Amino acid sequence: MGMQPLELRIQVALLGDLGVGKTTLLKKFMNEDYKHTSDIQEKVIMRNGQKVRLIIRDTAGLEKHNSIPQSYYKGVKGFIFVYDVNNANNSFTNLPKWNDECNRYCSDFEEGNIPVLIVGNKHQKHVEDEVRTERVRHFVEEHEFLDFITVSTANNTNIDECFLRIVDEIIRSIETFENHLSNIGTTDSNLEPGRNSCCTLN
Template structure:
């Protein structure tokens, strides 16, 4: 995926979004990048991609966000995208306990396939459907705390906490850069500093298939 145009940012952070099918991963991405909610989206086939430039501590940062399919039959394909991720947003649906119960499996993949410093954030999506809640905030917060994850509940529909989910991840990654725990020279860091050409980034390989459709839950 080539990156064209002038570089008006200091860093590129690679993100992945993971979790069961139908939890709203693509809708979270679309809400963050387009400020819109897409209802009745088809399910992601393989992987989709989005970008947005944000600002953290006065530094402009380009987020390259890979939205992975949640269906088991695509797991072999999507696992290749974990490699070199600086941040991983792991989503579940607060109204469907099965999607919460599968988090341990998703977290195992994330821990095994990303680098030790990858920032993993747990997102309880669809908090606008609180009356249909099947997983309590306290239960999910305890799971997050026990596994060293950032945690928040969000709504891709209303936009609640969507911005915060992506920004809090970036702030933590930036903090790791500043305190030296993230080695920018490591190929798997998921971060590139001050790009100098328009041929793309070292963290993304061009032979990976991309589905360019706008949104898919």
């Protein structure tokens, strides 16, 4: 019987204004695995032969009272910022606020070690978004974020893609870091990509 692949644990967090569809997006991705009694969801996936236990944090309405605790950011290795494509004057323009929160509470964020994917929810096919693509692209490039993607939880469009995109980028950064350690000839297990890593092999 062959050896089972080691499990890589990756923690991702959702951020964005109330009502943009973060919880619905998470429910759609988790499908039957969604736990209604928890704001932390886990799903095991395979990416290029690598077994990944994806841990996803949801604000669960705490953003309504600006009461997201600092502990929400601990150990997170990737963020998904969600906005409503038809709400340009609020949910999109508030994205810099969430960026500032990450800078304040996540020690590796300012150093550019944590990828951010911008997700525009409530996109309708053949209907022009209120938030123009050029505006989003400029925002992504200005902050050196990973990318942006439009999704529709109503039509199940690009749901899996947004989560898998951030996971693949985190795995890529881990592999790059491990190759760097190999090149400099160190085997120090205390050296990890990010000081508060939640990317661990079990």
